[in-house]
Amino acid sequence: MQPLDDEARQSAYFRFGVISPLLSPEADRTLAEALAEQSARTWTLADGRERRYAAGTIEEWLYRYRRGGFEALVDAPRRDCGTFPGVPEKLAEAALGLFAEHPDVRTAAAYGHLRGAGLIPDGHPSRSTFYRWAAQARPARGEPGAGQRERRAFEAGWSGALWQADIMYGPGVPCRGRDGRQRQAPTYLVAVLDDYSRLLCEGRFFHVQTLEAWLEVLRAACCRRGIPEKLYCDNGQVFTSAQIRRIGAVLGVQVIHTAVRDAAAKGKIERFFRTVRTRFLEPLELSGLPADLEALNRAFRAWAETHYNGAVHSAHGQTPQDRWIEGAARLRTVDPGEAEGLFLFETERTVKKDGTFSLQARRFETDGSLVGRRVLVRFEPLELKRVEVWFEGAFRGRAAELDRHANDGRLRQPQGGNTP
Secondary structure, eight states, X not given: OOOTTOHHXXXXXXXXXXXXXXXXXXXXXXXXXXXXXXXXXXXXXXXXXXXXXXXXXXXXXXXXXXXXXXXXXXXXXXXXXXXXXXXXXXXXXXXXXXXXXXXXXXXXXXXXXXXXXXXXGGGOSOHHHHHHHHHHHSOOOOOTTOOSOOOOOOOOSSTTSOEEEEEEXXXXXXXXXXXXXXXXXXOXXXXXXXXXXXXXXEEEEESXXXXXXXXXXXXXXXXXXXXXXXXXXXXXXXXXXXXXXXHHHHHTOEEEEOOTTOGGGGHHHHHHHHHIIIIIIHHHHHHOOOXXXXXHHHHHHHHIIIIITTSOOTTTSSOHHHHHHHTOTTOBOOOHHHHHHHTOEEEEEEOOTTSEEEETTEEEEOXXXXXXXXXXXXXXXXXXXXXXXXXXXXXXXXXXXXXXXXXXXXXXOOOOOOOO
C-alpha cells in the first residue's frame, strides 16, 4: 500500500483523469477524434497551473493503462515541467487570486499591484517573466460585453452513466456533546443523484461535512446502485481529495468537477435539494423536527423511497425507480466486502515508544516491532470499528483501541501479517 502523498502516484491519478473518457469511446467517433478533443483541452494541475497535452502523450498514457492498469501510469515524477521557477508559489497564488477577483485587470496593472504589496522584491521576477507566466496561468477572459456563460440542457444516456453529488445545509437538531449535554447542532445532507433517472442513489444527514461523511455516502451508493461511469461534483475539498482520486482510479470512475463557483452547472442535484427543502423539511418543521440525527435520517429515508424515488418525476414522466431499472442494462456492480476495504480512509502515523498511535483523539495499539516507524493506517472513519496497519506495502494486522487497565501486567503479543 503506497502513501497517498507519493508524488508519482498523484501524477498517475491526474493522468487517469485525462484518459478516462477514452476508456469507453463513443460509437460515433474514432479514437483519433477523441484524442484530438482531449489534447485541445486546457487542464488545471494540482498547483493551479494550466497546460495542454499532445495527442501522442495522451495516447501513450492510454495504452500504458490498457497494458498494465493504473500502476502502469505511475513513473518517476517529472520536476519543473512547464513551470516557471522564477515565479514563487506565494506570488503565483496571490496573482491567480487577483485574476479571479478581477478578471479584466491588465497584467501590467497586476504586476504593479503585487510589486507594491511586497511580493516582487527587487524586481524579481522581471516583467517579461511574469507576463509569460500570466499568459499561460491566468484564467481566460470572455469577450467584452459577454453575459453569463452559455448553458445547454443535457442528460446522461443510461442509469449509472453519470452521478451528481453535493452537500446541502440541513436543519439544526439536538446532539449530545462530549460533556454529555444536549445542544442544537447543524446538519448537512450529503447526497448522490443519478443524472439519467433522477434516482437518489444515497443520501444521509451528518453533523459534519467532512471527507469521512462523503466516503460513507459514496460507499453506500456504490453498494446499493452499482459503480457509475462518471462522478460529477464541485471543487470542495472533500470532493477533490486524494482518497476520491484513488477510489476512482481503482473502480474505473471518471471524477469530473464543475468550474470554480459554478453551482448552476449541477442543476439537477440543486433542484433535488430544493425539493428536499419544500417537500420534506418544511412539512417536517411544521410537525416538529426529530429528536436526534438518527431519527432525522429515518424520516428522510422513508420520504426519499416513497415520495421521491417512488413518485412520478416531472422531467421524464416516470418514477425515478422505474426509469433507473429501465436504463440499468450497463450497470457494473461492486462486492460489498471489497467496497468495505476500498472505501477505508487512509492516513499516516508514527508509532510511539509504547506501541500506540493516535487516531481521531483515540489511542490504538499495534505491533511493537513498528515502534518509531511511519505506518499507513486504513480505517472505517465514522465509528473506527476497523483500523488496519500497513508498513512498506505489507499488512501488519488490525489495531485495537488502547485499554490501559487490561494491559496492566500483560505483555503485548506480536501481531502477524494476517489477511485484512
